[in-house]
Amino acid sequence: MSNSHAVPILRTADPSAALRAVDGLLGIADLRDFEVDYTAVISSPDALKALSEFLQYGTWYACDESGSPGPGDDPAEYLPIRWLALGDEPETVPGFLEALNGTPATVRWDFSGWPAAPEAGLGPGGARGAFVTLCVNVRDLELMEPADDCTVYVHVKQREAERAPWLAAQVGLRVIGEGVEAPY
Structure with missing residues (x-):
């Protein structure tokens, strides 16, 4: 199975504006099995405190070669860390975005599928490859390229790449760059 x-x-x-675009895309998606995943690269104790208060669960690991943290280890001793929280409720997104305060992060909305795109010659798309990601304070999905803005990505199956411009058009937008393989 390949990534989206x-x-x-x-x-x-x-x-x-980014959230309005996401809302428009979600408005045409099949929202059965709907959930949100978060990823953040946390570099400071203040950012760790703010996000830990908001996301009281999740998995974290060191971003460098300092070793694998064990159960009960203090994440502050391993900064920078990558924090991953899966399966949250969509209503938590505004609070997560507020807690970021400059921290590079992604919000990924997972759902059951995209609608048929008859103009692109495509039937309904299934869950694999049906996501929307918002990158905040970072330009890329890997959280490596800092930015002062947000980027919205639509995810599709690679063999159905023509669905992406069709989806963008449904919310009054267009593709603005090359597609990339999503990290997960």
């Missing part, structure tokens, strides 16, 4: 093909459709310094 993620295609950028919006880059903006306005998080509200």
